[in-house]
Amino acid sequence: MSSPFPRARKPKLGYHTGEVDEFLRLARRAYDGTPAPGDRAITAESIRLTAFGMQKHGYSTDHVDAALERLEDAFAAQERRTSALLYGQEAWLREARTTAQVIANRLGRPEHHRFERVNPLVTGYRVEDVDRFADKLTRYFRDGWPISVDDVRTVTFRPQRGGYREAQVDLVLDAVVDVMLAVR
Template identity: 75%
Template sequence: MDSTFPRARKPKLGYNTAQVESFLQVARRAYDGTARPDDEPLTSDRIRLTAFAMQKGGYSTTHVDQALERLEDAFAAQERQVAARLHGGEAWLTEARATAQVVSNRLARPEGHRFDRVAPLVRGYSTRDVDRFADKLTRYFSDGWPISIDDVRGVVFKTQRGGYREAQVDLLLDAVVDVMLAVR
C-alpha cells in the first residue's frame, strides 16, 4: 500500500495517518478553489497551527512538518497575491512593516525582560536561549542580517524554572514568520 509520507518505525510514534490525509484533502481543495461548503476555511496561519494526534507507526513527523511548511508558504504566496489585487501591493507591505515594528519594539526590551515570566516553580523557555535568538532577530530587522524562515520555524529553546512564557514567545515567532512570508 502506498502512503503519502514515510512511516515511523512501528514502536515509534508518528502523526495519525487518517488525520493527515483528511487535512491534505481539505488543503488541496482550498488551494485549487474547489473547497466544499463543509470544509473549514484554510489560511497560512491555520496551517502553521495545525496539529495531529500521534499513533504508533504513523507518518514521519519530520516529513509531514516539512510538507506543512511548504504548504504554508504556498498559501501565504496566494494570500499575498489576492491582497495585492484587492488592496494593492503597498497595503500588504504596510501591514508587514507594522507587524515588523511591533516585533522590533518587543525585541528592543532589555535582556531578561523581553517577555513575561512564568511562576518560579513553573518551567518556561530559557531566558538566555530566547534572548540570544532575539538578538539574531533584532539584527535581521535592523541590519538585514541573514536568517532564514526555517531558522525561525525550527528554533528550539531549553526550558528553565521561571523562564519566559512559552505562548508569548511562540506568538512573536509566528509574527516573525508572517513578516518573512510577506516580504518574500
C-alpha cells in the same frame, strides 16, 4: 493507494495517517478554491498551528512537517497575491512593515525583560536562550542579517523555572514567520 509519506519506523510513533490525509484533502480544496460546504478555513497561519495525533506506524513526522512548511509557504504566497489584487501591493507591504515594527519594539526591550515571566514554580522558556535568539532576529530586522524562515520555525529553547511565558514567545515567532513570508 500508495502512501503520500513514509511511515515511522518502530519504536517511533508517527502522525495519525487519517488526520494527515483529511487535512491534506481540506488544504487541497482550499488552495484550489473549491472548498466543500462545512470545510474549515485554511490559511498559512492555520497550517502553522496544525497538530496531529500520534499512532504506531503513522506517517514520518519529519516528512509531514517538511510538507506542511512547503504548504504554508504556498498559502502565504497565495494570500499575498490575493491581498495585492484586492488592496494593492503597497498595502500588503505596509502591513508587513507595521508588524515588523511591533516585533522590533518587543525585541528591543532590555534583556531578561522582553517577555512576561511565568511563576517561579512553573517551567517556561530559558531566558538566555530566547534573548540570544531575539538578538539574532533584531539584527535581521535592523541590519538585514541572514536568517531563514526555517531557523525561526525550528528554533528550540531549553526549559527554565520562572522563564519566559512560552505562549507569548511563540506568538512573536509566529508573527516573525508571517513577516518573513510576506516579504519573500
